[in-house]
Amino acid sequence: MEKMMIQGKIWKFGNDIDTDVIIPARYLNVSARSELAKSCFADIRPDFAGGVSIGDILVAGKNFGCGSSREHAPLAIKAAGIRVIIAKSFARIFYRNAFNIGLPLLESNEASECLSDGEDAVVDLATGRIEGNGRVSQARPIPDFMAKLIDAGGLVDYIKKVKIGK
Amino acid sequence: MPMTITEKILAAHAGRDRVSPGDLIEAKVDMALANDVTAPLAIKVFREIGVERVFDTNKVTLVADHFVPNKDIASAEQVKIVREFARQQRLKNYFEGGESGIEHIILPEKGLVLPGQLIIGADSHTCTYGALGAFSTGVGSTDLGAVMATGEIWLKVPPTILLRYEGSLKPHVGGKDLILHTIGLLGVEGALYCAMEFTGGVIDRLPMYQRFTMSNMAIEAGGKNGIMEPDETTLAYVAERTSLKPDIFRSDPDAEYEKVIDIKVDGIEPQVAFPHLPSNVRPVSQVGNIPIDQVVIGSCTNGSLEDLRDAARVLKGRRVSPGLRLIIMPGSPLIYKMAMREGILETFLDAGAVIGPPCCGPCLGGHMGVLASGERAVATTNRNFVGRMGHPESEVYLANPFVAAASAVMGRVGGPDKL
Numbered sequence: 342m343e344k345m346m347i348q349g350k351i352w353k354f355g356n357d358i359d360t361d362v363i364i365p366a367r368y369l370n371v372s373a374r375s376e377l378a379k380s381c382f383a384d385i386r387p388d389f390a391g392g393v394s395i396g397d398i399l400v401a402g403k404n405f406g407c408g409s410s411r412e413h414a415p416l417a418i419k420a421a422g423i424r425v426i427i428a429k430s431f432a433r434i435f436y437r438n439a440f441n442i443g444l445p446l447l448e449s450n451e452a453s454e455c456l457s458d459g460e461d462a463v464v465d466l467a468t469g470r471i472e473g474n475g476r477v478s479q480a481r482p483i484p485d486f487m488a489k490l491i492d493a494g495g496l497v498d499y500i501k502k503v504k505i506g507k
Numbered sequence: 508m509p510m511t512i513t514e515k516i517l518a519a520h521a522g523r524d525r526v527s528p529g530d531l532i533e534a535k536v537d538m539a540l541a542n543d544v545t546a547p548l549a550i551k552v553f554r555e556i557g558v559e560r561v562f563d564t565n566k567v568t569l570v571a572d573h574f575v576p577n578k579d580i581a582s583a584e585q586v587k588i589v590r591e592f593a594r595q596q597r598l599k600n601y602f603e604g605g606e607s608g609i610e611h612i613i614l615p616e617k618g619l620v621l622p623g624q625l626i627i628g629a630d631s632h633t634c635t636y637g638a639l640g641a642f643s644t645g646v647g648s649t650d651l652g653a654v655m656a657t658g659e660i661w662l663k664v665p666p667t668i669l670l671r672y673e674g675s676l677k678p679h680v681g682g683k684d685l686i687l688h689t690i691g692l693l694g695v696e697g698a699l700y701c702a703m704e705f706t707g708g709v710i711d712r713l714p715m716y717q718r719f720t721m722s723n724m725a726i727e728a729g730g731k732n733g734i735m736e737p738d739e740t741t742l743a744y745v746a747e748r749t750s751l752k753p754d755i756f757r758s759d760p761d762a763e764y765e766k767v768i769d770i771k772v773d774g775i776e777p778q779v780a781f782p783h784l785p786s787n788v789r790p791v792s793q794v795g796n797i798p799i800d801q802v803v804i805g806s807c808t809n810g811s812l813e814d815l816r817d818a819a820r821v822l823k824g825r826r827v828s829p830g831l832r833l834i835i836m837p838g839s840p841l842i843y844k845m846a847m848r849e850g851i852l853e854t855f856l857d858a859g860a861v862i863g864p865p866c867c868g869p870c871l872g873g874h875m876g877v878l879a880s881g882e883r884a885v886a887t888t889n890r891n892f893v894g895r896m897g898h899p900e901s902e903v904y905l906a907n908p909f910v911a912a913a914s915a916v917m918g919r920v921g922g923p924d925k926l
Contacts, residue, residue: 357784362894407695410631412648
C-alpha cells in the first residue's frame with residue numbers, strides 16, 4: 342500500500358450504526374454525491390454534515406454499516422469529507438462498498454475505545470498505526486487485495502487497469 | 508476434502524475443485540440484480556468502466572420496486588435512468604408497473620433464480636434465494652456495476668455456521684419466528700462474514716414461503732448468505748415455474764463448520780422484535796401493553812400469498828381497532844390476483860385495511876405508510892432501525908403475519924390467542 346497519512350478531527354459513534362441512520366431512505370431518491378453528503382447522519386447527528394471537514398476521521402464501535410446494501414451510505418460519508426473509518430468491526434456489505442469506492446476502513450478495538458469525539462488523530466493507512474488522545478494503537482493492516490483497490494482509487498479503476506487493461 | 512453446500516457452489520463457479528474459508532476467489536455470476544434505488548449508481552459505474560454491453564442480457568435483472576409507483580420527481584428520474592438502460596441494453600428481464608412486484612418475491616416466482624446458482628444483487632435481502640439452495644448475496648452498486656460489465660465478482664469464501672432446528676412448532680409459529688429467535692440468539696453481528704446454513708427436521712417440513720422468510724433475514728444477523736439444501740419441496744416449487752434444470756448441491760456429512768448450533772423449537776412462541784434492532788426479540792406473551800397506530804403486512808420477508816392467507820385467517824369476520832391503519836402490500840401482481848380470487852382481499856377490505864400495490868412501500872420509510880413522530884407500527888418487514896419507517900422518533904415492532912393481523916384488531920402488540 343502506498344504511504345498515506347491522514348490527520349483530522351474525530352467524529353465518534355456507537356455500536357451497530359446502520360445504513361438507515363447513515364443516510365435515511367427518504368434521501369435515496371437522488372444519487373449525486375454532494376446531495377447525499379448533506380443528509381449524512383441527518384437523524385442522529387444533525388451537526389455532522391455542516392461541521393465535518395475534508396480529512397476528518399470517523400470512529401465507531403462494532404458492526405458499523407449494518408443493514409441495507411445502499412452504497413449511498415459510504416458515498417455520503419466520503420463526500421462529506423471523512424477519509425478513514427476506524428471501528429471494532431464492519432458489516433460485510435458496507436466493508437465491500439467502502440473499499441470499492443476508495444474509502445479505507447481500519448479495524449481496531451483499542452482505537453475504537455480510546456479515541457474521543459472532537460479530538461485530533463493521526464492515522465497511517467499503510468501500517469495501521471493510529472495516534473490520538475495521547476495513545477498509539479495498532480489496527481489490523483488492510484488486507485492486500487483491499488489495499489490494491491485503495492491504491493487504484495476503487496474497484497472501477499482497478500477493473501479498468503487490471504481486468505480490461507485500459 | 509469435504510465441503511459445505513456454500514463452498515461447493517462457490518468452487519463450481521470459480522472453476523476450482525475445492526475452496527476453503529478465507530480463500531479469495533473470482534466467481535462467475537448466474538444472475539445479477541438491482542432495483543430502482545441501487546441500479547442508477549450501478550449503471551453509472553458500468554459506464555465508467557467503459558464497456559459497451561452487459562455481460563449477458565439474460566443474466567441481468569432490473570426491478571423497479573422501492574419508490575414505485577414513482578413517489579416524487581426525483582424518484583421518477585431514477586426509474587427513468589433504469590428503464591432507458593434496460594431498453595438500450597435489451598435486457599430480457601426489466602420489470603416495472605403491472606409486471607413488477609417486490610424483487611425477491613418475483614424472481615423466484617418467475618423461475619429466474621434456481622438451486623445451485625450464484626446470484627449477486629445490489630440489495631441486502633438478495634440472500635432470500637438461499638432458500639432454493641443457491642449461493643446468493645447482497646452487494647453495493649459498484650460491485651453490481653462491475654458484475655454487469657464482467658460477469659464476475661471477487662468473493663471471500665465464508666466460514667459456515669450450521670443451524671439445526673429440531674422439534675415441533677407451536678401454532679402460529681413459523682419461519683419468521685425461527686429466524687427472529689435465531690437473530691436474537693446470535694445478535695445482529697453474530698454471523699458477520701459467515702454463511703448461515705439452515706437444516707434439521709423442522710426445515711425439512713417447512714413450506715417454501717417460510718424458508719424464503721428465513722433466508723431473507725440472514726443479513727439481519729450479519730450473514731453473507733442463508734442457505735438450505737434443496738429437497739423435494741424445493742424441486743417441486745422450481746418445476747412449477749421453469750423448465751430449466753437446477754444444479755443440486757448438498758453439504759458433505761463431514762464438512763467443517765465454524766460453529767454448530769442446535770435449536771429446539773418446541774418452546775418457541777411467536778417472536779416480536781422490539782425497537783431498534785431485529786435482535787431485540789421477546790416472546791409474544793411477554794410484550795406487555797404496547798398501543799400501536801399502524802400495522803404493515805407485506806415486504807420481501809412476508810409478502811407471499813401464503814403470508815396473506817395467514818393474515819386473512821385472523822382477520823376474517825373482524826375489524827381493525829378504531830383509528831388503526833392496516834396496510835397490506837401483496838408481493839407481486841400474481842399474488843394480488845390470487846388473493847383477489849380467493850376472497851382474501853375482500854376479507855382485508857371488510858376488516859378496514861388499505862391494500863397497496865406490489866412494492867416495498869413503507870418498509871423502508873419511502874412512501875405509502877410513513878410514520879409520524881411518536882407513532883408505533885407492527886410490521887411483517889425485516890428492519891426496525893431508528894427512523895426505518897419514517898420519523899426518527901417512531902417505532903417498529905417486527906412480527907409474523909398472524910401476530911401483525913391480531914395486533915391490528917386489538918390496537919396493541921399481541922398474538923391471535925388473545926383475540
